[in-house]
Amino acid sequence: MSLSEFLAKKSEFYSKIDPFVAFRIFEKYQKYFKIPPIIHIVGTNGKGSTGRFLAQLLEILGYEVGHYSSPHLFEFRERFYLKKGIVDEDLLEKTHQKLSLILQKDLEKLSYFEYATFLAALLFEKCDFVIFEAGLGGEYDATSVFKKRLSIFTQIDYDHEQFLGNTLEKIARTKLKTMAKKALISTNQNESILKMAQKIALLKGAKLCILKDLSSDLLENLEPYKAKFKLPLFLENNLKLALKACEILLSKSQTIKALQNLTSLNLRGRLEKLKENLYIDVGHNVLAARALCEYFKDEKIEIVYNGFLDKKIFEILKILKPISARIMVFKCENEVRALANEQIFEFCKELNIECEEFKRLDEGKKTLVFGSFVLVEKFLKDYGA
Incomplete structure (x- = not known):
C-alpha cells in the first residue's frame, strides 16, 4: 500500500485516544529504530518555531538535523524537515515502505500522528541532531517513546482540555513529566508551572535551566537579527529558547557564530x-x-x-x-x-x-x-x- 493510500484511511483528528499504543509498538519493535536521543519540544504554543530556529542554528554549524513538527498546511511531507528543507516525496515513500515491512499488521493500529512519529524516527536515523515536537500533551504523546537528549518547554497554557484536563495544573503536569535529564524551560510561564517544573526536576534528578534571559554577548548579537527581520515578541522569545538550547548542546561561542549567520525562520504561517x-x-x-x-x-x-x-x-x-x-x-x-x-x-x-x-x-x-x-x-x- 502506498503512502497516499495509507494516509487516506487515517483521520488527523480523534475524539478518543489510546495513549499506550505507541509505547506498546515501540517496545515490540525498538531494535529497528536507531535514531540518536531526541531534542523533545513540549508546550502549548511556540513548539514549531522554537524547533525550526534550533534546526537552522545547528545546520549553520555543519550538523545534519531532522525536525519533526505538526500539523501541516498543505502536504503531509511538510512535517519532516531534513537537509535544510522539506523531505522529497520519493524518500518519504521509500521510508513508508520500510516502516510497513517492519510493523506489518501493527501499522494499522497506529493513529495518524503515531504513524508520522515512527516514520520520522526512520527518516532521521542518520542525523546528528533530531528534534521532535510533541503533538498532544507530552507524557503519553507518541514522541515520548524515544530517548531524550534535551527537553525544551515552551509556554504552557490551556488547550486540548478534553484530553489533558481542565486545570492548568493537570495540563502542565502531563507536559512536564516528560522531562529529560537535561531540560530547559521558558520563564514566560505561570509561576505555579515554574514551581512544578522545579519539583519534577528534583524528583527526576534532572538539570533544569530556567531561561530568564540570554547572556549579554548573545543579546548583543540578537539585536541586529531582530531589527533585520522585524521579529514579533513571541518569535523573539522562541528564538531565545532555541539559542539557549544550542548553547546547552554545544557552546556559547558556537551559538553566537550560528546566530550571526541565521537567516529568516524557514517555517510558514508564523505571523x-x-x-x-x-x-x-x-x-x-x-x-x-x-x-x-x-x-x-x-x-x-x-x-x-x-x-x-x-x-x-x-x-x-x-x-x-x-x-x-x-x-x-x-x-x-x-x-x-x-x-x-x-x-x-x-x-x-x-x-x-x-x-x-x-x-x-x-x-x-x-x-x-x-x-x-x-x-x-x-x-x-x-x-x-
Whole structure:
C-alpha cells in the first residue's frame, strides 16, 4: 500500500485516544529504530518555531538535523524537515515502505500522528541532531517513546482540555513529566508551572535551566537579527529558547557564530507577511490571540477569522477586540471537527465588534488571517498566496 493510500484511511483528528499504543509498538519493535536521543519540544504554543530556529542554528554549524513538527498546511511531507528543507516525496515513500515491512499488521493500529512519529524516527536515523515536537500533551504523546537528549518547554497554557484536563495544573503536569535529564524551560510561564517544573526536576534528578534571559554577548548579537527581520515578541522569545538550547548542546561561542549567520525562520504561517498589508498566522488559541494583540497594538486591522468550536472562541474574540476594525468570518467546514462559523457572529454582536462574512480582500487595509491551520490552508489555496 502506498503512502497516499495509507494516509487516506487515517483521520488527523480523534475524539478518543489510546495513549499506550505507541509505547506498546515501540517496545515490540525498538531494535529497528536507531535514531540518536531526541531534542523533545513540549508546550502549548511556540513548539514549531522554537524547533525550526534550533534546526537552522545547528545546520549553520555543519550538523545534519531532522525536525519533526505538526500539523501541516498543505502536504503531509511538510512535517519532516531534513537537509535544510522539506523531505522529497520519493524518500518519504521509500521510508513508508520500510516502516510497513517492519510493523506489518501493527501499522494499522497506529493513529495518524503515531504513524508520522515512527516514520520520522526512520527518516532521521542518520542525523546528528533530531528534534521532535510533541503533538498532544507530552507524557503519553507518541514522541515520548524515544530517548531524550534535551527537553525544551515552551509556554504552557490551556488547550486540548478534553484530553489533558481542565486545570492548568493537570495540563502542565502531563507536559512536564516528560522531562529529560537535561531540560530547559521558558520563564514566560505561570509561576505555579515554574514551581512544578522545579519539583519534577528534583524528583527526576534532572538539570533544569530556567531561561530568564540570554547572556549579554548573545543579546548583543540578537539585536541586529531582530531589527533585520522585524521579529514579533513571541518569535523573539522562541528564538531565545532555541539559542539557549544550542548553547546547552554545544557552546556559547558556537551559538553566537550560528546566530550571526541565521537567516529568516524557514517555517510558514508564523505571523507570516505575504504582501504589504496581508499577514497569516496558524495560531488558534488564547495565547496566540494575546501574542497577535501585542504585535498589532495601537492599530486597527481587518481580521479574517474562524476557529474550531472546541476552542475558546468568545475569549479569543474578546482579546482581539482592541485591534479589530472588523471580523470577517471565513466560512469553511471540516469533516471531523466543527468550526465556529455562525457562532462567531453571535459572539461579535455580544462583544460589540463589527462582523460580516468574508467575501474578498481589501488590499488597501492591513489584514490578518488567523484561527487555525485549516482556515489558513483554505485561504492560501483559494487566494493562491
